[in-house]
Every structure is written in structure tokens, then in C-alpha cells.
Amino acid sequence: MTSSPGEPTGLRERKKARTRAAIQRHALRLFHEQGYSATTVDQIAAAAEISPSTFFRYFPTKEATVLYDPFDPVLIEAALAQPPELSPIDALRATMDFIREQIPAEEWEGERQRQLLVFREPELRSAVLDKFAEGIDLLAGYAAQRTGRPADDFAARNWAGAVVGVVMAAFVGAAADPEADPLVVVDQAVAHLEAGLPL
Missing domain, CATH: 1.10.357.10 (Tetracycline Repressor, domain 2)
Known part of the structure; x- marks a missing residue:
């Protein structure tokens, strides 16, 4: 399988899906390494090389990165x-x-x-x-x-x-x-x- 689960076909939508997946991947890694409570949105954004405001365009809260x-x-x-x-x-x-x-x-x-x-x-x-x-x-x-x-x-x-x-x-x-x-x-x-x- 070459595409991610449920990945859309349009270029813009594919880019958004990849960004969302990357944010979630970094969030889950940080939660595993340092614990859920100890991890902040700023840390997740930094790991994903995006701004906190960009993070919130994809996920309304920290918990949403896990629930998605x-x-x-x-x-x-x-x-x-x-x-x-x-x-x-x-x-x-x-x-x-x-x-x-x-x-x-x-x-x-x-x-x-x-x-x-x-x-x-x-x-x-x-x-x-x-x-x-x-x-x-x-x-x-x-x-x-x-x-x-x-x-x-x-x-x-x-x-x-x-x-x-x-x-x-x-x-x-x-x-x-x-x-x-x-x-x-x-x-x-x-x-x-x-x-x-x-x-």
C-alpha cells in the first residue's frame, strides 16, 4: 500500500493529509517518550516543524492528536x-x-x-x-x-x-x-x- 489510510486524491488534500499524519506521528512519539501530560502543543509543533497556529488548524486540542x-x-x-x-x-x-x-x-x-x-x-x-x-x-x-x-x-x-x-x-x-x-x-x-x- 503506497498511500496512507483514507488519503484523498487531490494534491492539496493529499498535502493536508500528510501534514495531519506527520503532526499525529510526532505527537504520539513525544507522548511515548515523555508522557502525555508532560507533552505540550508547542513541543509537538516544534517536532513537526510547524507553528502552534498551524497545529491548531489541524487539531483543535492536544487530545485530538490521539483521538483522530x-x-x-x-x-x-x-x-x-x-x-x-x-x-x-x-x-x-x-x-x-x-x-x-x-x-x-x-x-x-x-x-x-x-x-x-x-x-x-x-x-x-x-x-x-x-x-x-x-x-x-x-x-x-x-x-x-x-x-x-x-x-x-x-x-x-x-x-x-x-x-x-x-x-x-x-x-x-x-x-x-x-x-x-x-x-x-x-x-x-x-x-x-x-x-x-x-x-
């Missing part, structure tokens, strides 16, 4: 492209394999570190709840499209809420394991949901 997930649109697009005979959950699981094969290992390791950071930092764990609400909207739209239902379908939203719930629970558990692979964790969570959440 460039893989969500890629995942949904790939899941929608799966064979129509697959159920929405089977299509999501097939997409996990596709993502693992297509995303370069270095990019995926950065994403894994980002996701683990979200669930380890108390400040970020509270902020991520809003992101999960967005995730319900995203997955409900995906489920509705896969099944030919209206975008606001009750069953599609309930399904999306269940998927987000098991994924969130799995991520919280995986945050204690520095070797955890988010794709494996997500696949296990979704498989458990598909099996009816047996105890």
Missing part, C-alpha cells in the same frame, strides 16, 4: 466492498484480515500505540466516549447500507451499539497488555458478539 483515527473510513469502505452474501459482522471480520494485509507494519504499530494510549490515559479515556458515539453513527450507516435498511433504522443502530460496546470493553482490557494487537482484540470481541455473547 485515520483508519475508520478505510475500515468502513473495505467492509462495504466485501461480498454481499456476508453478514455485516462477517464482512467486518473479513475486513480485519484485509487491513492487516494492506497496512504497512510500521503504520499499524503506530496505530496500535495510539489506541493503547487512549485507554491508558485517564484524560483520554473520558474523551473517547464521544468518539465511540461517532462510531455508533458510522457503524449504523454501514449496517444499514449492507442490509438495505434506512440510515436511521432502529435495528441497525442497536447492532452498531453492540459492536461498539464489545470493542470498547475489549480495548479497555487490552490496554494493560503492551503486546496487544488491536485487530486481534477487535476480531475476538466481534466473534464473541456474533456467538451471542456466551458466558
Whole structure:
């Protein structure tokens, strides 16, 4: 894969996407090296060789550099492209394999570190709840499209809420394991949901 996840095709948009990715990459490196709380926006901007005002054109806050997930649109697009005979959950699981094969290992390791950071930092764990609400909207739209239902379908939203719930629970558990692979964790969570959440 030669382009970044969800990278736009227009030159200007590609440049903006690369700048956003570079800012996030430097931010995550600094958070890893010196801690989230100890890292400032000025330090991130300096590392990315931009001004603080440029930083704020891309991210409204420091926490946004961690919460921004460039893989969500890629995942949904790939899941929608799966064979129509697959159920929405089977299509999501097939997409996990596709993502693992297509995303370069270095990019995926950065994403894994980002996701683990979200669930380890108390400040970020509270902020991520809003992101999960967005995730319900995203997955409900995906489920509705896969099944030919209206975008606001009750069953599609309930399904999306269940998927987000098991994924969130799995991520919280995986945050204690520095070797955890988010794709494996997500696949296990979704498989458990598909099996009816047996105890």
C-alpha cells in the first residue's frame, strides 16, 4: 500500500493529509517518550516543524492528536466492498484480515500505540466516549447500507451499539497488555458478539 489510510486524491488534500499524519506521528512519539501530560502543543509543533497556529488548524486540542483515527473510513469502505452474501459482522471480520494485509507494519504499530494510549490515559479515556458515539453513527450507516435498511433504522443502530460496546470493553482490557494487537482484540470481541455473547 503506497498511500496512507483514507488519503484523498487531490494534491492539496493529499498535502493536508500528510501534514495531519506527520503532526499525529510526532505527537504520539513525544507522548511515548515523555508522557502525555508532560507533552505540550508547542513541543509537538516544534517536532513537526510547524507553528502552534498551524497545529491548531489541524487539531483543535492536544487530545485530538490521539483521538483522530485515520483508519475508520478505510475500515468502513473495505467492509462495504466485501461480498454481499456476508453478514455485516462477517464482512467486518473479513475486513480485519484485509487491513492487516494492506497496512504497512510500521503504520499499524503506530496505530496500535495510539489506541493503547487512549485507554491508558485517564484524560483520554473520558474523551473517547464521544468518539465511540461517532462510531455508533458510522457503524449504523454501514449496517444499514449492507442490509438495505434506512440510515436511521432502529435495528441497525442497536447492532452498531453492540459492536461498539464489545470493542470498547475489549480495548479497555487490552490496554494493560503492551503486546496487544488491536485487530486481534477487535476480531475476538466481534466473534464473541456474533456467538451471542456466551458466558
